[in-house]
Amino acid sequence: MSLHLTSPDPEMRASWSRTLSRLPLLAYRALRWRALRGGWLPEYLRRRRFDRRSFAPGQTIDVMVLTADHYEPAKRFGDAAAVESVRSWCAAYEKMARKHGDADGRPPQHTWFYRYDYPNRDCVQALSESVFRGFGEVEFHLHHDHDTHETMAATLRDGVNWFGRCGAMRTAEERPRQLFGYVAGNSALDNGARDDSLSGCDTEISALRDAGCYADFTFPSLGSPAQPRKCNTHYYATEDGRPKSYHNGVDVEVGRAPSGDLLLFQGPITVDWHMGGMEDGALENSSRPHPRRLAGLLAGNVHVTGRPEWIFVKTHTHAMQNRDSFLSADMDAMYEAMETWWNRPPFRLHYVTAREAYNIVKAAEAGCSGDPNDYRDYLIPPPANRVVSCNLPWLLHSYTPERIHVEVLQEGPARLEFAGRPLRSIAGRVREVEAEFHDGELIGLRIEGEGPFEVDCSEGAGMESARAAYAT
Structure with a gap:
């Protein structure tokens, strides 16, 4: 049977009789899981649910789908086992993702918020290889405790430098x-749980800002005391030196100047009257993916104020611990449902990474309109590991259409690959590479290291003119 017949319409609303019948179950679940903590219900009731009828006939409605994965490989079985689990996870995910595509021809984009409290470079290397193949990007996740502003700032600084040696969180420009x-x-976030064993840093907002954080993607978190009052919006939080500085803030709005210290990018919170529960975008073994969940995700109506036709659907998961549900036929069916319902008029589907979603939000804030696909790289370019891959620790020094400059930081046999360039790859005991291009041709190539080097270029890439530039 086709998905068109088995997947419920995500805009279908529950009848009054069904709504009333679900009230006891909803109340029980809200109390059982303390789902109203944080005081978000008044804000939820104030905001409008998604309603297609509020748009003019023929208006395109763009839906940006983002998956924020709290990616936490287990270290208790040893480093090698952790690496193997990441590689097998990526292989299974890529196999599933290749079957799907959005309006722009891109597969689902995964954002791995990798736990820096377990700095296993080979795990991040495996993720970087998946990034290079076009399946997502790596960002910063951290469990920490009893921190001060100074210790938190040092951890963030060291972490960003460490990730940068895998090409993550370092812009290709x-x-x-x-x-x-x-x-x-x-x-x-920001000691918002008021438990020093889970954070301790009351000035985490400013520490993140100063370290180069462009946005936080933690919330929603139903049942947590850290859940903010604000919901179903993107907003700026201002550091006030106290825990949970983000409890209130200023919504991102078209034509309004940014304010505050850090943008909080939220996913939806909605009441699911069909199922008698609450939808917060969690994709876990206890809240499995399913096509019927699209209704609640869309109903959150998360958008930049003044640009309601650009809807953001942020899901979140611990997909390593919950791989049985995330890498399942259920998730496969959920992607298919998104492409069935959200990739036909009036909808247009876009799978985005956290960085791309942020860029689109900032484009909306600046007054941009039209196709959000045009703004994936609006302010922040792609990370280095999206355009260059290296099996050893490395550092990108420069990346433009005319020039690439890369340094390999560890001795040994290296293999560098380059995306979308006439220079495809270089292998050997490489220390440094500098390549120059003009009109789609390689016109200069400097390689420092211990030769010989194996260089692969596309046909007609101007290799002969560059060959004399080798330095060994």
């Missing part, structure tokens, strides 16, 4: 910058 998205471990 002429003068690369270290920028990152963030998810707080245990949802305890």
Whole structure:
């Protein structure tokens, strides 16, 4: 039977009789899981649910789908086992994702918020290889405790430098910058749980800002005392020196100047009257993916004020611990349902990473309109590991259409690959590479290291003119 017949319409609303019948179950679940903690219900009731009827006939409605994965490989079985689990996870995910595509021809984009409290480079290397193949990006996740502003700042600084040696959180541009998205471990952003064993840093908002964090992607977190009052919106939080500085803030709005210290990018919170529960975008073994969940995700109506036709659907998961549900036929069916319902008029589907979602939000804030696909790289370019891959620790020094400059930081046999360039790869005991291009041709190539080197270029790439530039 086709999905068109088995997947419920995500805009279908529950009848009054069904709503009333679900009230006891909803009340029980809200009390059982303390789901109303944080005081978000008044804000939820104030905001409008998604309603297609509020749009003009023929208006395109763009839906941006983002998965924020609190990616936590287990270290209790040893480093090698952790690496193997990541590689097998990526292989299974890529196999599933290749079957799907959005309006722009891109597969689902995964954002791995990797736990820096377990700095296993080979795990991040495996993720970086998946990034290079086009399946997502790596960002910053951290569990920490009893921190001060100074210790938190040092951890963030060291972490960003460490990730940058795998090409993550380092922009591919002429003068690369270290920028990152963030998810707080245990949802305890800014000591918002008021438990020093889960954070301790009351000034985490400013520490993140100063370290190069462009946005936080922690919330929603139903049942957590750290859940903010604000919901179903993107907003700026201002550091006030006290825990949970983000409890209130200023919504991102078209034509309004940014304010505050850090943008909080939220996913939806909605009441699911069909099922008698609450939808917060969690994709876990206890809240499995399913096509019927699209209704609650869309109903959150998360958008930049003044740009209601750009809807953001952020899901979140611990997909390593919950791989049985995330890498399942259920998730496969959920992607298919998104492409069935959200990739036909009036909808247009876009799978995005955290960075791309942030860029689209900032484009909306600046007054941009039209196709959000045009703004995936609006302010922050792709990370280095999206365009260059290296099996050893490395650092991108410069990346432009005319020039690439890469340094390999560890001795040994290296293999570098380059995406979308006439120079495809270089292998050997490489220390440094500098390549120059003009009109789609390689016109200069400097390689420092211990030769010989194996260089692979596309046909007609101007290799002969560059060959004399080798330095061994």
